[in-house]
Amino acid sequence: MGVAPGVEWGRLRSAAAALTSLTALAATGLVAGPAVAESPGGPCALPRTAAHHSLGVDSWDSAYPRPVGNLDAVMIFLSFPDSVPLNSPDDLARDHFPATSQFFARASYGKFALRPHPQHQWVPMPKSSTGYGIKRDWDSARRSAYLRDAVAAADSTVDFSRYDVVYLVADPDAPGVDADATKVVNLERPLHADGTDIKRVVTVFESHPPDHNVLAHETGHAFDLPDLYHRPTDGKGDWDTYVGDWDVMGSQFGLAPDLFAWHKWKLGWLDQRSVRCVQKSELITLETVEAAPGGSLGTRLAVVRTGEDTALAIEARSSMGNDRDTCAEGVLLYRVQAETASGGGPIEVVDTHPDTEACWDRSVYPPLADAPLGVGETFTMPGTPGERTRVQVVGRTQSGAWTIRITTA
Template sequence: MRSRLVLAAAVLLGCVATPVAAADVSGPCALPNTGANLSEGPTNWANFVRPVGRVSAVTIFVDFPDTPATEPTATDYANLVPGGPQWFATSSYGRLTLDVTPVHRWFRMPQPSTAYGFQRGLSFATHRTYIADAVRAADAAVDFRGYQLLYVVPNRAAAAISFSPTLLAPAGRGVAADGREFRQVVTFGQDMWRWGFKVLNHESGHTFSLPDLYAYAGGHPFVGGWDLMGLISGPAPDNLAWHKWKLGWLDTAQLGCVNAPGTTQHTLTPLSAPGGVKAVVVRTGTTTALVAEVRTRAGLDAAACDTGVLIYRVDSAVNSGSGPVRVVDAHPATAACGDPLGDATFDLGAGEVSSYAEAGVRFDLLARGYTLRVTRT
């Protein structure tokens, strides 16, 4: 997975738009959008697909002169759908319906698979050419009007199309089709056969404005497997409460915002359960905050290696791939499920850690259920 995602980073860094203004995420919990690459501040939905309500995507399948397809397109499609849309429906508490329309035929690309640069380090221009060629090949058979997202799936024999980058293009630099411009396009590669439908969820997350939470320099030191935008194969991959709020899947009323000195008490419901207060947010600086949420073995986190209160730092001035979110490890000397952050949660009981203090902020877990006392000096 590391090679796939690091290469994808080059594409993302080459095309993310200019600083953006606040949209819907506002109030005392909000951090400013600083113009960082895929900033953790509010999203300008003029530049991204807004993942609320029904989002329509079209999937086209391509093969190549050097690697013609011999299998049916349905085999590739079933690897991504319906798992991907179902995952989004669960994570969004039903607020997102991803409607994917497949065009079940192979469209022949004009160049060999080896000509598109995936294995040599994919540039924005070459990636855009690949997408434009796919659209031209399918244009006579596909009416692209009415779709917000485009997915391009290569045949399995095209080993040169090795990984799954996402194109995020500024206005005027996308790919035109039937009178519309696709500025957010996911192009799948052969890693979809290793990671399955979660590749669709991770890469679509970029089209929704989410950053990468793994390290472009290598590894997963920032959040481990606690968000799909980090370790894609992690056992607790549900999106963080901060991301759910950023995307419009949580309301501001579902966050407890602490911005003044004093002591407050908050009862949180697990992230996997609809309704209730999902997180406490404590502003610690102009672009920074500490966030606490509850993760349990349920829903998309059913295989979690540890449970309890997850605390993490958010910095909206940090670029995608450089750690805009960093989980606080309650047990830095141990790991779980092979992940140093797999047992990062705070909890009550033998061997557990129930308190954490940083930057004049203290969290104390008072009871499971889960009740947190927050003290800000």
């Protein structure tokens, strides 16, 4: 059920993956030793493994740009000889910006600015849109031709050396354009232009207007974040059983699409001062993940190490910022597995209310919509008596933070 390296689909419910000559280079790095070994992130920092988009946080894969500070993104608009565009490049740019930049500004507590540079003219492609065979299960040779032609056609007007992220946006009304083909392509053999290697591109084939938060999801892949949805082996069934609404990398349609605190730790937006590694029973005050910082970020993530490559993560979610439409507030528990690849369930939200569901008319997966614990509630993780962790929500502070007691076995 894992996603093939290098290909992440924008349509979360109809995604598919194929091994091609443009297969991604899987994230690589040193695997830490025993669970008790120290690392730059502290004893609860899982090691980065060879799994595609590994959620290890003890080091950063330098093959990806790290979204801290300012990063520049070029948006190139491609037209085809078999279609006259119905919209202007500026119209299509407004489909995604400034909304995508605002999403990341809020998620990063202002530590990251994605600066878009949309081009204002169509770049003519040499072949018809139907000639490239654009679809989610894209023939590798045709996809390679599309990428080469796009970069070559834009090279006279775009200086690729100036940009950290490249978006190739196809005319959505061209007859050969398939909206399900939106994805990130990581190039095993980079393209070369303007003295720089182009290692990955975001190929955008969205309709106008596009799916909600689609570019935030795809841009997350460009920063080494994994797909968190579950892909049924037969293409049928529910795609959102792993994390439900709780992260844009699970569903771009989620009611609470802000990134998990674990993702924020990996990306560098949270440091060890905001992550509490729980090795004995503790009373902790958790600031909500979404809250803007008022000076210090405070504790945003509590972690219980459960194995060499696994951990239990605990954070608080509230109806503000990127999560303003959330179905439920409270303390969210989820399992993290650094050795599990993108699409295989590297994060799984714990359903602390397994007998109920919520927001059936809005949630992408109602059984997990009420997953967080509320004030006065206690949940004990299943497992053998020596492995169980109990989380009790004691109360809330006047500022809205959550006071919890974590008891480790």
